[in-house]
Amino acid sequence: MSTGVKGGTGRDPNGGVGPDLNGGDAPLLRVRGLGVRLGSPAVPVLEEVDLTVRAGEIVGIVGETGSGKTTLARTVMGLLTPAAGSVEVDGVAVSGLRGAALRAHRRTGKVRFVFQDPLRSLDPDHTVGAIVGEGLAIAGVPAAERARRVRHALELVGLDPALAARRPAQLSGGQRQRVSIARAIVSEPALLICDEPVSALDASNRNHILRLLDELRERLGTGVVVISHDLGSLAGIADRVAVLYRGRIVEEGPISEVFDDPRHPYTALLVASAPRVRGTPRHDLARLRAPSTGGTGGCVFAHRCPFATGACAAVPPPVTRGERTVACHHTGTWSEAARVPVPAE
Numbered sequence: 001m002s003t004g005v006k007g008g009t010g011r012d013p014n015g016g017v018g019p020d021l022n023g024g025d026a027p028l029l030r031v032r033g034l035g036v037r038l039g040s041p042a043v044p045v046l047e048e049v050d051l052t053v054r055a056g057e058i059v060g061i062v063g064e065t066g067s068g069k070t071t072l073a074r075t076v077m078g079l080l081t082p083a084a085g086s087v088e089v090d091g092v093a094v095s096g097l098r099g100a101a102l103r104a105h106r107r108t109g110k111v112r113f114v115f116q117d118p119l120r121s122l123d124p125d126h127t128v129g130a131i132v133g134e135g136l137a138i139a140g141v142p143a144a145e146r147a148r149r150v151r152h153a154l155e156l157v158g159l160d161p162a163l164a165a166r167r168p169a170q171l172s173g174g175q176r177q178r179v180s181i182a183r184a185i186v187s188e189p190a191l192l193i194c195d196e197p198v199s200a201l202d203a204s205n206r207n208h209i210l211r212l213l214d215e216l217r218e219r220l221g222t223g224v225v226v227i228s229h230d231l232g233s234l235a236g237i238a239d240r241v242a243v244l245y246r247g248r249i250v251e252e253g254p255i256s257e258v259f260d261d262p263r264h265p266y267t268a269l270l271v272a273s274a275p276r277v278r279g280t281p282r283h284d285l286a287r288l289r290a291p292s293t294g295g296t297g298g299c300v301f302a303h304r305c306p307f308a309t310g311a312c313a314a315v316p317p318p319v320t321r322g323e324r325t326v327a328c329h330h331t332g333t334w335s336e337a338a339r340v341p342v343p344a345e
């Protein structure tokens with residue numbers, strides 16, 4: 001995992017106008033060696049996950065269903081207790097907090113979550129104003145100040161403050177998603193975690209919401225984690241991307257570099273399967289989808305990897321760290337074998 005500043009956009013990590021929320025170059029979110037076990041009997045769902053997010057940075061998390069994306073988000077929120085490793089938000093070790101200390105940390109509103117399904121996550125009996133202001137009410141913010149901040153949050157997400165009097169059922173899908181973002185940003189969180197924030201929306205609303213997240217990090221210096229199946233959406237806004245497979249980060253780095261030149265066969269498979277991400281894919285989809293001779297026990301991807309060798313099935317891969325992180329036995333060699341053939345002149 002890189003410790004460098006975000007790649008790609010060259011923006012001021014504090015968003016130019018926003019406050020320096022973490023007092024310098026320390027990351028807003030630092031996840032180290034995270035392991036989470038769930039179920040009974042407990043099975044590993046996340047293993048040795050490292051992730052860093054800085055102020056004003058957007059980090060995408062991709063991976064197929066069941067890879068552990070939501071579990072990672074819930075653990076960062078302090079909703080799940082790790083079996084190993086640590087989660088630090090703005091210098092506070094969230095993974096070590098319990099009971100009253102954890103509740104107090106949540107009340108600070110430093111980390112806020114935007115849910116996947118705004119209709120289900122917004123209380124139908126409450127007005128938009130009450131929903132957006134709920135966190136402030138719990139924190140004891142007086143009514144007049146609360147109303148002012150709710151209005152401001154609605155304006156920031158591009159909604160008419162008059163909508164504060166309506167209920168969720170009286171809004172469109174795009175408006176509801178904006179309300180859920182307004183509810184999250186009203187406490188001016190240092191870190192915003194969005195679980196599939198645009199998957200339920202049509203293309204035009206999707207673009208609006210993505211632009212909005214981009215604006216928020218610029219204006220408020222918010223660090224944003226975006227979980228998404230949609231590589232194309234992420235490619236438009238994220239600075240970095242982490243690729244999860246079966247609970248492990250197999251690749252991480254600046255999103256343009258990772259999508260242009262994937263160094264893990266699973267990343268290459270995702271990119272080659274999503275034609276909107278890059279005009280000319282570097283790798284041949286059929287080659288990436290070829291059967292594997294690898295087994296299980298070493299690399300988590302060995303059983304699906306057409307380039308797997310005996311070592312992949314037997315031994316966990318070495319992790320190359322730096323601006324790009326890759327966990328693969330054959331980082332330097334598989335890519336050539338999978339390259340799209342160049343047509344003869």
Ligand SMILES: Nc1ncnc2c1ncn2[C@@H]1O[C@H](COP(=O)(O)OP(=O)(O)OP(=O)(O)O)[C@@H](O)[C@H]1O
Pocket residue numbers: 038039040045063064065066067068069070071072
């Ligand atoms: N409470 C639980 N008990 C046991 N296993 C669980 C529990 N919650 C999640 N899992 C398992 O953990 C794995 C990761 O689940 P998670 O919801 O984090 O995946 P995800 O990447 O967010 O998937 P999706 O894209 O479908 O939302 C899955 O295999 C899931 O079945």
